[in-house]
Amino acid sequence: MFKIKDVNFEIVHSYLDAFISNQENKLIFGLHITGKSKKDVFLEYEPTVHSDVLLKINVNEIKKWNNISNKIIEWENYPEDETAPPSALLYVFEHEFIYNCKIKFKEINGEMFININALCDVNFDEEYSRRLPLEIETKIEFEGIYFGKGTNEKECIERIKQYLPEEKLIYVKNKYDVSLLIPNNRNVESNRLIMGY
Numbered sequence: 422m423f424k425i426k427d428v429n430f431e432i433v434h435s436y437l438d439a440f441i442s443n444q445e446n447k448l449i450f451g452l453h454i455t456g457k458s459k460k461d462v463f464l465e466y467e468p469t470v471h472s473d474v475l476l477k478i479n480v481n482e483i484k485k486w487n488n489i490s491n492k493i494i495e496w497e498n499y500p501e502d503e504t505a506p507p508s509a510l511l512y513v514f515e516h517e518f519i520y521n522c523k524i525k526f527k528e529i530n531g532e533m534f535i536n537i538n539a540l541c542d543v544n545f546d547e548e549y550s551r552r553l554p555l556e557i558e559t560k561i562e563f564e565g566i567y568f569g570k571g572t573n574e575k576e577c578i579e580r581i582k583q584y585l586p587e588e589k590l591i592y593v594k595n596k597y598d599v600s601l602l603i604p605n606n607r608n609v610e611s612n613r614l615i616m617g618y
């Protein structure tokens with residue numbers, strides 16, 4: 422489910438990615454969910470919820486990525502600093518912060534689901550303008566961890582051990598020559614980090 426007020430969208434993709442912040446010594450998860458209109462409202466648009474810094478994980482806090490199950494992330498107002506976590510943007514016509522937000526992760530039968538309840542501004546017309554309810558509930562995948570260019574396999578594996586010591590990961594590079602570790606159960610051909618999305 423991806424819903425803005427009374428408009429439902431088909432979910433095109435939903436995934437988490439991550440990177441290691443050397444400055445903060447944390448593993449930082451980002452979020453990407455894109456929908457496609459199923460009716461005339463917003464027909465030519467693909468609303469996207471995006472966060473570069475959604476969840477920060479400390480060293481030895483979890484063993485595998487799906488240990489984020491049952492974590493709850495909340496914030497009320499627009500952040501004064503857009504780099505201050507947690508925060509997320511909704512893009513329909515332009516990027517707008519979502520607010521009064523509550524995000525929950527839950528694992529069911531070995532699959533991770535995300536539930537988002539928030540308010541958003543779309544500024545489409547009088548009916549679809551400000552303080553619109555945003556609801557998302559969907560299965561979500563973990564696509565992997567970015568390490569940047571020039572990082573070899575040994576360095577990547579060494580750096581991730583203190584954050585995801587039990588995760589089975591494989592080393593790859595995407596089309597931009599950026600080093601990645603991706604879960605070994607993910608399809609390499611369809612992995613969005615490899616494709617460079």
